[in-house]
Amino acid sequence: xxxxxxxxxxxxxxxxxxxxxxxxxxxxxxxxxxxxxxxxxxxxxxxxxxxxxxxxxxxxxxxxxxxxxxxxxxxxxxxxxxxxxxxxxxxxxxxxxxxxxxxxxxxxxxxxxxxxxxxxxxxxxxxxxxxxxxxxxxxxxxxxxxxxxxxxxxxxxxxxxxxxxxxxxxxxxxxxxxxxxxxxxxxxxxxxxxxxxxxxx
Numbered sequence: 001x002x003x004x005x006x007x008x009x010x011x012x013x014x015x016x017x018x019x020x021x022x023x024x025x026x027x028x029x030x031x032x033x034x035x036x037x038x039x040x041x042x043x044x045x046x047x048x049x050x051x052x053x054x055x056x057x058x059x060x061x062x063x064x065x066x067x068x069x070x071x072x073x074x075x076x077x078x079x080x081x082x083x084x085x086x087x088x089x090x091x092x093x094x095x096x097x098x099x100x101x102x103x104x105x106x107x108x109x110x111x112x113x114x115x116x117x118x119x120x121x122x123x124x125x126x127x128x129x130x131x132x133x134x135x136x137x138x139x140x141x142x143x144x145x146x147x148x149x150x151x152x153x154x155x156x157x158x159x160x161x162x163x164x165x166x167x168x169x170x171x172x173x174x175x176x177x178x179x180x181x182x183x184x185x186x187x188x189x190x191x192x193x194x195x196x197x198x199x200x201x
Contacts, residue, residue: 060085064156064186071147074159074185077104078152080111086150087115095141097124097153097162124158127193132201135165156186161194163187168198175199 059065062075062082073091077098086094094112098105100123112119120141124134142149153159164182167173173181175198182194 057089058085060089060091060150062086062150062152066156066185068146068163068181068185072142072185073150074156074163075150075152076155077102078108078150083112083115083117087117091117091148091150093118093120093141093145093149095120095122095138095149095151097122097129097138097151097158099123099125102154124153124162126158127190129158130161130165130190130193130197132165132169132197135162135169138162139166139170155188157188157190160185160187161190164194165197169201 056067059067060073060075060078060082062073062078065073065075067073073086078086078094083094094108094117096105096108096119098108100106100121109119109121122134122137122141124130138151142151151159151163160182163185164178164187167181168175168178175195178198179187179191179195182191187194
């Protein structure tokens with residue numbers, strides 16, 4: 001009887017051992033599969049729901065070129081290649097602050113229109129033209145189309161001055177903020193004139 005009980009005990013232990021080993025093998029295989037899958041995922045770029053940021057538009061090649069936060073492009077006198085690049089980048093309006101006496105200014109309008117864009121002439125004669133009235137004319141001409149507009153003079157100096165005055169008189173910006181905007185748009189030698197107009201307000 002004892003011998004039978006002993007044999008049954010051995011058989012039972014053997015069966016339990018076999019089950020334990022089989023389960024371990026299955027678990028081991030499962031772990032191996034999981035590890036392989038995780039490793040493959042780790043080598044792939046994680047998915048993202050975020051759209052890639054749009055790259056800044058390429059420069060159009062105008063001298064003293066600046067692109068402001070609202071998308072307005074400013075600069076000096078453009079030639080044909082610059083105007084073609086501007087058109088190809090989506091600019092539809094060119095505003096010139098140059099007087100007709102300045103070299104090349106008289107022919108610009110016809111060239112701009114030949115290329116399919118709108119031309120606006122707002123002659124500003126140096127420091128005497130840095131006025132609140134002219135700043136308002138510039139703002140009106142740009143309107144809500146800053147991103148599709150090129151605003152220029154000879155070196156973007158007059159442009160920066162009148163944009164600074166527009167920020168101060170129209171937007172209510174502080175003098176410091178207005179002057180900073182002007183500098184970002186090309187304001188240089190007309191800084192003192194621009195500051196004097198603001199201070200006289």
